[in-house]
Amino acid sequence: MNSLRIEEHPVLSFERGEKITFFFNGREIDAYPNETIAAALHASGVRKLGESPVLHRPRGLFCAIGNCSSCFMIVDNQPNMRVCVMKVKSGMHVEEQKGKGELELIVEN
Amino acid sequence: MLINDGIPTKEDIVKVTPSDERFAEGPVVIVECFQEIPCDPCVKACKRGAITMSGDINALPVVDYTLCNGCGNCISLCPGLAIFVVDKTYSDDFALVKLPYEYVPVPQAGQRVMALSRAGEELGCYEVVRVTTGGKKNMTYTISLAVPQEVVMEVREVRYTRNGS
Amino acid sequence: MIKNVEIMVIGGGPAGLCAALSASDLGVGISAPDLGVGISAPDLGVGISAPDLGVGVLLVERDDVAGGQLVKQTHKFFGSEKQYAGDRGIHIGQMLVEKAQADSNIEIWTDSTVLGIYEDGVVTVLHEDKHIKVKPERIIIATGAAEKFLAFPGNDLPGIYGAGAVQTLMNVAGVKPAERVLMVGAGNIGLIVSYQLKQAGIDVVAVIEGQPKIGGYLVHASKIRRAGIPVLTRHTILEAYGNGRVEGALITEIDESWLPIPGTERKIVCDTICLAVGLSPLTELAWQAGCEMGFIRELSGHVPIFDENLETTCPGIYCAGDVCGIEEASSAMVEGRLAGINAAASLGYGVSEAEKFRKDAMIELEELRSGDMGGHIRVGLEKMYARCKK
Numbered sequence: 001m002n003s004l005r006i007e008e009h010p011v012l013s014f015e016r017g018e019k020i021t022f023f024f025n026g027r028e029i030d031a032y033p034n035e036t037i038a039a040a041l042h043a044s045g046v047r048k049l050g051e052s053p054v055l056h057r058p059r060g061l062f063c064a065i066g067n068c069s070s071c072f073m074i075v076d077n078q079p080n081m082r083v084c085v086m087k088v089k090s091g092m093h094v095e096e097q098k099g100k101g102e103l104e105l106i107v108e109n
Numbered sequence: 110m111l112i113n114d115g116i117p118t119k120e121d122i123v124k125v126t127p128s129d130e131r132f133a134e135g136p137v138v139i140v141e142c143f144q145e146i147p148c149d150p151c152v153k154a155c156k157r158g159a160i161t162m163s164g165d166i167n168a169l170p171v172v173d174y175t176l177c178n179g180c181g182n183c184i185s186l187c188p189g190l191a192i193f194v195v196d197k198t199y200s201d202d203f204a205l206v207k208l209p210y211e212y213v214p215v216p217q218a219g220q221r222v223m224a225l226s227r228a229g230e231e232l233g234c235y236e237v238v239r240v241t242t243g244g245k246k247n248m249t250y251t252i253s254l255a256v257p258q259e260v261v262m263e264v265r266e267v268r269y270t271r272n273g274s
Numbered sequence: 275m276i277k278n279v280e281i282m283v284i285g286g287g288p289a290g291l292c293a294a295l296s297a298s299d300l301g302v303g304i305s306a307p308d309l310g311v312g313i314s315a316p317d318l319g320v321g322i323s324a325p326d327l328g329v330g331v332l333l334v335e336r337d338d339v340a341g342g343q344l345v346k347q348t349h350k351f352f353g354s355e356k357q358y359a360g361d362r363g364i365h366i367g368q369m370l371v372e373k374a375q376a377d378s379n380i381e382i383w384t385d386s387t388v389l390g391i392y393e394d395g396v397v398t399v400l401h402e403d404k405h406i407k408v409k410p411e412r413i414i415i416a417t418g419a420a421e422k423f424l425a426f427p428g429n430d431l432p433g434i435y436g437a438g439a440v441q442t443l444m445n446v447a448g449v450k451p452a453e454r455v456l457m458v459g460a461g462n463i464g465l466i467v468s469y470q471l472k473q474a475g476i477d478v479v480a481v482i483e484g485q486p487k488i489g490g491y492l493v494h495a496s497k498i499r500r501a502g503i504p505v506l507t508r509h510t511i512l513e514a515y516g517n518g519r520v521e522g523a524l525i526t527e528i529d530e531s532w533l534p535i536p537g538t539e540r541k542i543v544c545d546t547i548c549l550a551v552g553l554s555p556l557t558e559l560a561w562q563a564g565c566e567m568g569f570i571r572e573l574s575g576h577v578p579i580f581d582e583n584l585e586t587t588c589p590g591i592y593c594a595g596d597v598c599g600i601e602e603a604s605s606a607m608v609e610g611r612l613a614g615i616n617a618a619a620s621l622g623y624g625v626s627e628a629e630k631f632r633k634d635a636m637i638e639l640e641e642l643r644s645g646d647m648g649g650h651i652r653v654g655l656e657k658m659y660a661r662c663k664k
Contacts, residue, residue: 014448039447047432060432064439115495148352150360167645188350189493229502266500
């Protein structure tokens with residue numbers, strides 16, 4: 001999988017730290033701390049992040065600055081997470097979001 | 110045309126080409142900057158004051174070829190990577206072209222690389238004579254390539270891959 | 275509880291960072307001469323009881339690091355020495371962030387999103403998962419811009435990215451987002467990102483551009499052309515195809531009325547299509563704050579109406595950078611500096627130096643915009659000032 005990571009660059013050097021893992025649709029995937037969920041998924045060749053609400057067309061990343069909503073995924077049961085800006089964490093469960101996310105109603109006491 | 114495809118035309122190049130007499134004297138700079146953009150680091154880059162601009166920072170750079178000694182200090186300092194040095198006195202058959210390089214891997218002196226034209230066409234494999242680094246912050250390399258005299262005004266890029274280009 | 279600040283800068287990109295630094299340079303936060311007077315500045319409303327001791331400049335950034343889009347600009351900047359010409363964008367970004375971090379007059383909140391600007395001058399921020407109210411004397415909106423989209427069949431396939439998104443994956447995360455790219459748009463972003471893709475070892479099949487001329491700097495175009503990337507003007511994309519992801523694109527030549535020329539269609543095999551078709555100012559906060567807005571095409575769309583001091587029609591709210599007209603980062607830095615100077619001066623800081631600093635910045639901006647490439651900005655600003663005087 002490391003072939004999708006840039007190892008040699010004329011201007012940049014990447015200090016990635018210790019490898020961690022998280023889950024994408026139940027599958028364990030490698031990642032590095034400090035990178036976004038979208039970056040980690042792309043490094044593993046995953047580009048389809050969800051499906052559109054009506055026609056169920058595949059959805060991918062577009063802006064990568066947290067602005068456009070194209071990258072909404074379900075992260076640890078929370079829908080509508082902008083994975084282009086959200087950092088990956090060890091053990092996290094990330095799932096494709098099919099359509100509009102449904103918020104869990106949290107009722108306190 | 111340059112404005113349509115990014116390739117400077119013969120007419121463009123003529124405007125920035127020194128005289129044959131100047132070429133006969135030794136290495137000299139070719140500043141392939143044809144558009145007025147707000148940019149002036151080349152002026153400060155030349156310690157000999159050979160590059161000047163009249164008016165504001167949008168003006169095109171003007172070279173005084175009598176002051177230029179072809180040192181090539183300006184090559185890695187041009188943000189547009191548009192400055193080259195040509196030395197037609199290198200040998201009878203070969204001339205030297207110095208050009209900026211910002212890719213990996215970086216070739217070493219003695220290795221052969223593919224010379225490319227302004228349009229990216231392959232002009233043949235030639236030997237790298239010298240590689241200088243722009244330094245930690247600048248990070249642009251300057252590559253000196255020995256090429257046949259007849260193509261020295263065509264070669265403006267090199268391609269180098271580890272498994273031979 | 276309300277946090278009192280003298281100047282709140284929204285957005286930590288080149289404009290926002292320079293705004294914060296120039297305001298601090300003029301003494302915002304140091305002297306806090308007459309805290310009481312400052313804090314109840316009448317033009318942003320009153321009604322705050324017993325203000326706590328505030329900070330000078332609060333810089334709020336949505337991302338987890340400040341620097342804005344500078345963090346991925348690996349190329350050397352143009353301009354003059356005053357705008358750090360010749361330095362790479364990433365290094366300029368690092369330098370500005372370090373300066374701001376070391377500045378005790380500036381407090382930086384990252385991972386923080388401004389939610390709204392209210393009539394009484396209170397700004398709400400989502401900061402460290404808390405909803406926080408801030409009461410600034412002055413606000414500088416430097417929220418930047420977002421990439422435009424393009425309409426064509428198949429444009430929703432995974433593998434169609436904004437050029438900036440590809441830059442983020444590649445230059446921030448160090449991930450190769452593609453193997454073969456079709457770049458749409460030969461403005462500076464399209465040209466520069468094509469070069470950067472090549473530097474990361476990724477093939478760029480072609481750069482296509484609908485206009486008859488290359489819009490970006492020709493030195494960028496020449497640089498990628500000689501590396502073997504064709505730049506095709508008067509070409510557009512007809513559709514993207516692929517099963518669940520981009521597998522290619524159909525492109526065509528277009529005539530003077532932008533209509534496809536029959537028989538010139540061509541299939542391009544690629545796994546990624548990058549859109550570099552311009553930016554739109556991120557003006558939500560300006561709209562929401564009630565700033566008068568105007569559509570000025572040359573400034574890239576709806577922008578807040580502002581005067582020569584970069585002050586919007588809401589007294590005390592300034593704007594700088596791409597949010598008030600898309601330009602190069604060098605101009606954004608100088609505009610930010612100018613907004614910071616003006617905001618600070620309006621609070622009574624730097625009485626002796628402000629005028630000189632302001633003039634210097636204005637001269638720099640004029641210089642950056644005076645060439646061929648600044649033509650549309652000059653027209654845009656003329657329209658802006660004409661509207662502003664009404």
